[in-house]
Structures are given as structure tokens and as C-alpha cells.
Amino acid sequence: EADIYQTPRYLVIGTGKKITLECSQTMGHDKMYWYQQDPGMELHLIHYSYGVNSTEKGDLSSESTVSRIRTEHFPLTLESARPSHTSQYLCASSGYSGSYEQYFGPGTRLTVT
Amino acid sequence: QKEVEQDPGPLSVPEGAIVSLNCTYSNSAFQYFMWYRQYSRKGPELLMYTYSSGNKEDGRFTAQVDKSSKYISLFIRDSQPSDSATYLCAMSRRAAGNKLTFGGGTRVLVKP
Numbered sequence: 359e360a361d362i363y364q365t366p367r368y369l370v371i372g373t374g375k376k377i378t379l380e381c382s383q384t385m386g387h388d389k390m391y392w393y394q395q396d397p398g399m400e401l402h403l404i405h406y407s408y409g410v411n412s413t414e415k416g417d418l419s420s421e422s423t424v425s426r427i428r429t430e431h432f433p434l435t436l437e438s439a440r441p442s443h444t445s446q447y448l449c450a451s452s453g454y455s456g457s458y459e460q461y462f463g464p465g466t467r468l469t470v471t
Numbered sequence: 472q473k474e475v476e477q478d479p480g481p482l483s484v485p486e487g488a489i490v491s492l493n494c495t496y497s498n499s500a501f502q503y504f505m506w507y508r509q510y511s512r513k514g515p516e517l518l519m520y521t522y523s524s525g526n527k528e529d530g531r532f533t534a535q536v537d538k539s540s541k542y543i544s545l546f547i548r549d550s551q552p553s554d555s556a557t558y559l560c561a562m563s564r565r566a567a568g569n570k571l572t573f574g575g576g577t578r579v580l581v582k583p
Binding site for chain 1: 507516561571573575576578
């Protein structure tokens with residue numbers, strides 16, 4: 359069974375605060391992804407990583423940044439949160455060469471007031 | 472025009488009915504096709520993964536891919552109220568690495 363964890367699950371924070379959303383997976387997957395999803399809307403890829411020290415921006419422009427210092431860990435940071443950042447953030451990972459399916463964490467629902 | 476189109480629904484069916492979901496796509500390079508189920512306020516859960524054209528069955532779920540028509544389907548037999556969720560199709564092509572292109576999702580409601 360896929361094990362991918364996200365913390366916090368819910369976060370309400372004021373404008374201008376710095377936040378870090380955590381994502382960890384225990385499957386040894388080399389590829390990890392961050393998606394943004396508004397209620398009832400599509401998933402949009404905002405960042406991805408194909409391995410340690412490798413990060414790329416996704417299809418949707420985002421003011422967030424990511425890092426990949428360890429295989430299992432892929433945190434997302436917002437330096438200065440704004441109400442427009444209010445959304446659900448989903449982390450995913452995928453493994454092995456030739457494997458295209460991705461496994462998702464439970465998500466972090468972020469509200470910026 | 473979006474690369475992957477999916478009717479947003481909602482699709483309401485009585486318990487025990489067959490649920491039929493589909494997606495159309497425009498990029499003929501897509502080769503890998505997935506269906507995810509997403510409950511409200513949760514992350515998507517992978518249901519089915521198929522490569523190229525053909526059928527795949529797993530319990531009550533059957534996935535079909537028709538590459539000539541650029542059309543994929545998911546059928547859920549003997550539907551249960553617990554199947555009420557949003558169903559997302561996703562697909563990928565070799566040149567895109569492992570990046571997925573998602574449909575917008577179809578909301579399904581199975582009524583007892």
C-alpha cells in the first residue's frame with residue numbers, strides 16, 4: 359500500500375506569514391509532485407522532482423518554492439502567504455522506471471485570511 | 472480547448488446500477504491511462520492503470536481504452552453508496568516523463 363504523508367492537513371494563517379507544507383513518502387519513489395486543486399476544479403501541477411537536488415516548475419505558475427534534499431521528503435514553501443494562495447495542495451509520488459501511475463497524499467487545505 | 476475533456480456531472484444512479492464514465496482526449500501521443508477516485512477533501516486514490524488500447528478488469532471496475540477514437544471509459548458494476556465520489560481520468564505520454572494530464576473529474580452520486 360502506498361504511504362505518502364502530508365502535514366498539516368488543515369492550516370489557517372494570516373496574510374504575510376511564511377509557511378511550509380510537508381510531504382513525505384516511505385516507498386522509495388524517486389519522483390515527487392505538488393498539485394494545487396481548488397474545490398470542484400482540476401488538479402494543476404505546480405512543482406515536480408525526479409530525484410534529489412532536482413526540482414522543476416510545473417504547468418501552473420506558482421509563487422511557492424520546493425526543495426528535495428532527501429528522497430523521501432519534498433516540502434513546499436510560501437514565503438509570504440496571500441489570500442489568493444487559499445487552496446488544497448496535494449503531494450504525489452511515483453516510482454520505478456516505466457511506471458506512470460502516481461500515488462497521492464491526503465492533501466493540505468490552506469486558508470489564508 | 473483542454474487536452475482531456477470529462478463531463479463534470481453530477482451523475483446520479485440508484486444503488487446496484489452500472490456507472491459509466493468517460494473521457495475524451497486530443498493528443499494521440501497519450502499511451503498511459505489512469506482512473507482515480509477522490510472523496511471530498513481527500514487525495515485522489517488510484518483505481519485503474521492501463522497501457523494503450525484494450526480492456527482491464529479489477530473486481531467491480533472495468534477500464535476501456537479506444538485509442539483510435541481517443542476515448543477512455545470506466546464502468547462500475549453493482550454500484551454502492553460508498554462509490555459516491557469524484558472520478559478523475561489521467562493520462563501520460565512517454566515524452567512527458569511521468570507528468571500526468573488530468574480531466575476535470577465527474578462527480579458521481581449513488582443513491583440507496
